[in-house]
Amino acid sequence: MARGTMTDPPNPAARTTEADVADTQAIRARARQRRVQASMARERVRRVTNAVMLGLTGLATLLALIPLVWIIVDVVLLGAPSITPDFLTQSFKPASLGGGGVLHAIVGSLILVGLASVMSIPIGILAAFYVVRNPNTTLGLAVRFGTDVLAGLPSIVVGLFVYTLLVVGRSYSALAGAVALAILMLPIVLRTTEEMLKLVPDSLREGALGLGAPEWKTAFSVLLPAALTGVLTGLMLAVARVSGETAPLLFTALGSNVLSSALNRPIASLPLTLFVYATQPDPIRHAQAWAIALIIMVIVLALNIGARLIARHRAM
Amino acid sequence: MPIASSSARVAISLHGVTIVQQGKGVLPDMNTSPLARENAQSHAPATAGEAAAAVMPKMQTESLSIYYGNFRAVADVTLPVRDRKITAIIGPSGCGKSTLIRSLNRMNDLIAGAHAGGKVMLDGEDIYASGIDVVDIRRRVGMVFQRPNPFPKSIYDNVAFGVRLYGRIPKAELDDIVETSLRRSALWDEVKDKLKQSAMALSGGQQQRLCIARAIAVEPEVILMDEPCSALDPVATLKIEELMQELKQDYAIVIVTHNMQQAARVSDTTAMMMMRADRAGEMIEFDETQIIFTKPRDKRTEDYVSGRFG
Numbered sequence: 263m264a265r266g267t268m269t270d271p272p273n274p275a276a277r278t279t280e281a282d283v284a285d286t287q288a289i290r291a292r293a294r295q296r297r298v299q300a301s302m303a304r305e306r307v308r309r310v311t312n313a314v315m316l317g318l319t320g321l322a323t324l325l326a327l328i329p330l331v332w333i334i335v336d337v338v339l340l341g342a343p344s345i346t347p348d349f350l351t352q353s354f355k356p357a358s359l360g361g362g363g364v365l366h367a368i369v370g371s372l373i374l375v376g377l378a379s380v381m382s383i384p385i386g387i388l389a390a391f392y393v394v395r396n397p398n399t400t401l402g403l404a405v406r407f408g409t410d411v412l413a414g415l416p417s418i419v420v421g422l423f424v425y426t427l428l429v430v431g432r433s434y435s436a437l438a439g440a441v442a443l444a445i446l447m448l449p450i451v452l453r454t455t456e457e458m459l460k461l462v463p464d465s466l467r468e469g470a471l472g473l474g475a476p477e478w479k480t481a482f483s484v485l486l487p488a489a490l491t492g493v494l495t496g497l498m499l500a501v502a503r504v505s506g507e508t509a510p511l512l513f514t515a516l517g518s519n520v521l522s523s524a525l526n527r528p529i530a531s532l533p534l535t536l537f538v539y540a541t542q543p544d545p546i547r548h549a550q551a552w553a554i555a556l557i558i559m560v561i562v563l564a565l566n567i568g569a570r571l572i573a574r575h576r577a578m
Numbered sequence: 579m580p581i582a583s584s585s586a587r588v589a590i591s592l593h594g595v596t597i598v599q600q601g602k603g604v605l606p607d608m609n610t611s612p613l614a615r616e617n618a619q620s621h622a623p624a625t626a627g628e629a630a631a632a633v634m635p636k637m638q639t640e641s642l643s644i645y646y647g648n649f650r651a652v653a654d655v656t657l658p659v660r661d662r663k664i665t666a667i668i669g670p671s672g673c674g675k676s677t678l679i680r681s682l683n684r685m686n687d688l689i690a691g692a693h694a695g696g697k698v699m700l701d702g703e704d705i706y707a708s709g710i711d712v713v714d715i716r717r718r719v720g721m722v723f724q725r726p727n728p729f730p731k732s733i734y735d736n737v738a739f740g741v742r743l744y745g746r747i748p749k750a751e752l753d754d755i756v757e758t759s760l761r762r763s764a765l766w767d768e769v770k771d772k773l774k775q776s777a778m779a780l781s782g783g784q785q786q787r788l789c790i791a792r793a794i795a796v797e798p799e800v801i802l803m804d805e806p807c808s809a810l811d812p813v814a815t816l817k818i819e820e821l822m823q824e825l826k827q828d829y830a831i832v833i834v835t836h837n838m839q840q841a842a843r844v845s846d847t848t849a850m851m852m853m854r855a856d857r858a859g860e861m862i863e864f865d866e867t868q869i870i871f872t873k874p875r876d877k878r879t880e881d882y883v884s885g886r887f888g
């Protein structure tokens with residue numbers, strides 16, 4: 263365009279003939295065609311790759327679902343027949359008397375998990391506040407490192423620790439079992455509360471402090487409520503996590519066949535009872551073990567669904 | 579009333595005294611330098627209370643410097659904040675306006691490493707002196723922030739929050755305080771039927787007025803506003819500005835704004851801040867708003883308010 267202006271002196275090299283124009287056009291057309299073909303080829307490859315990958319991921323999802331569905335179906339089919347009113351309202355009886363029920367284990371589990379929650383939740387939440395406020399102090403860093411390690415610790419190790427601390431020289435007890443569960447809950451409570459508190463915008467804290475609220479009041483009446491749904495979700499998941507714990511209870515709470523609420527004596531729990539029944543050579547006990555499995559599964563499922571519902575329903 | 583020199587200004591302010599003596603001195607004489615008039619009024623006050631108010635600003639920073647660690651963000655600012663007046667702080671961004679206003683109720687204490695040199699007097703008492711209760715200072719000097727920050731609670735609980743900090747108070751009394759505060763912040767009519775609903779559902783402008791209601795519910799003496807309208811649309815901005823005119827009947831108000839028109843519209847006195855070569859913010863000029871916008875002494879102020887800067 264610019265080259266063809268009238269004022270330019272004629273430039274022999276730039277002069278073109280009709281044939282030249284036709285040539286260049288043909289070259290360009292061929293180039294364009296090659297480009298289109300190549301892009302179509304690439305497109306085909308892309309589409310095939312896409313389909314293969316999609317198929318693989320679908321297959322993987324299916325494979326992951328199979329054990330889950332299988333377990334659920336099995337547990338429901340084998341467990342449901344044994345779940346009768348008697349099973350839920352009676353305690354242990356010898357097999358000769360029909361085997362009784364699992365009320366003692368249900369009560370035991372409630373006591374163990376309840377006590378563990380009472381111990382771990384306040385500590386976890388308070389420590390989370392400390393860590394959020396003082397992330398780079400020695401104590402803050404130590405607590406965070408500690409919770410990370412604790413979260414990764416096999417539960418049997420925690421059980422062993424509590425065993426040497428509270429059981430050796432004394433006796434197996436509900437308290438020891440609850441302490442073991444509390445230690446397992448603590449990192450979950452602390453970590454989720456910490457993460458949820460971090461999500462609360464700093465402007466809320468400034469707003470409260472700017473009104474003359476003391477730091478602790480700000481924490482409990484503004485920051486914690488603002489993070490509440492997340493914190494509750496975390497608490498439910500923590501409870502769900504320890505509801506099925508067996509290993510740390512083996513040598514702390516030990517298990518028991520009687521209905522008891524004494525904290526200084528051995529106590530039954532659902533997972534422990536399941537373990538004991540399942541390993542006995544007795545069809546009645548096997549059926550009861552499946553029923554217990556169903557109860558635990560329903561509890562954990564309910565807690566998980568509850569956590570999801572809370573998370574979805576943002577309080578305000 | 580044009581002024582040629584500072585001596586003329588004193589003459590006019592002396593004239594202002596005559597008006598004061600005639601009992602009409604409540605109207606601010608926009609052409610008078612505040613310090614000059616305060617001096618003048620101290621000679622011939624209309625009433626003892628007015629004299630005290632005129633002599634002693636509600637708040638006053640004295641050679642105040644604020645540091646973030648080793649970085650000095652605000653240098654040597656001496657700024658009077660008069661009662662029942664609106665004091666605007668203007669200046670290009672990063673010059674330390676927020677830092678300065680946040681120092682007036684010690685909100686900077688929340689930032690690790692931040693510290694102050696100099697004094698901030700509130701009714702003649704240094705709020706940075708040792709033994710001062712920070713919580714008490716923040717109750718006396720309330721703050722409204724740049725972004726509305728209502729608590730995720732009901733409208734009612736937002737306004738009641740600060741009041742409840744003082745302890746249990748009868749429900750009827752609390753209802754009364756909530757209603758009065760919402761009325762004074764011109765929000766009552768819009769929310770009276772949904773006091774129990776979440777404050778988060780309000781519009782941005784409504785949320786900001788709620789934050790103002792929340793601040794005045796505790797009956798502070800001074801209200802600090804750091805760019806309170808920067809996140810709002812023009813209609814909401816106008817509402818807040820009208821509200822400020824109402825509130826200044828009772829409070830000393832300090833507002834940071836980067837909107838020149840807003841400063842000119844709402845404020846009585848204006849502090850102009852600027853960043854020095856060492857990046858510390860200093861106050862280069864302080865005067866009646868009208869002077870700052872029509873006859874500033876400093877060339878940089880003139881450039882800035884006429885939009886030739888930043």
Ligand SMILES: Nc1ncnc2c1ncn2[C@@H]1O[C@H](COP(=O)(O)OP(=O)(O)O)[C@@H](O)[C@H]1O
Pocket residue numbers: 646651669670671672673674675676677678689857859
């Ligand atoms: N929390 C902080 N820590 C360190 N420096 C800060 C902090 N807040 C502000 N500053 C610095 O202080 C100076 C003034 O900031 P600011 O008061 O926010 O200015 P303005 O409100 O006028 O825009 C800027 O250089 C800014 O980078």
Ligand SMILES: [Mg+2]
Pocket residue numbers: 675676677
């Ligand atoms: Mg700012």
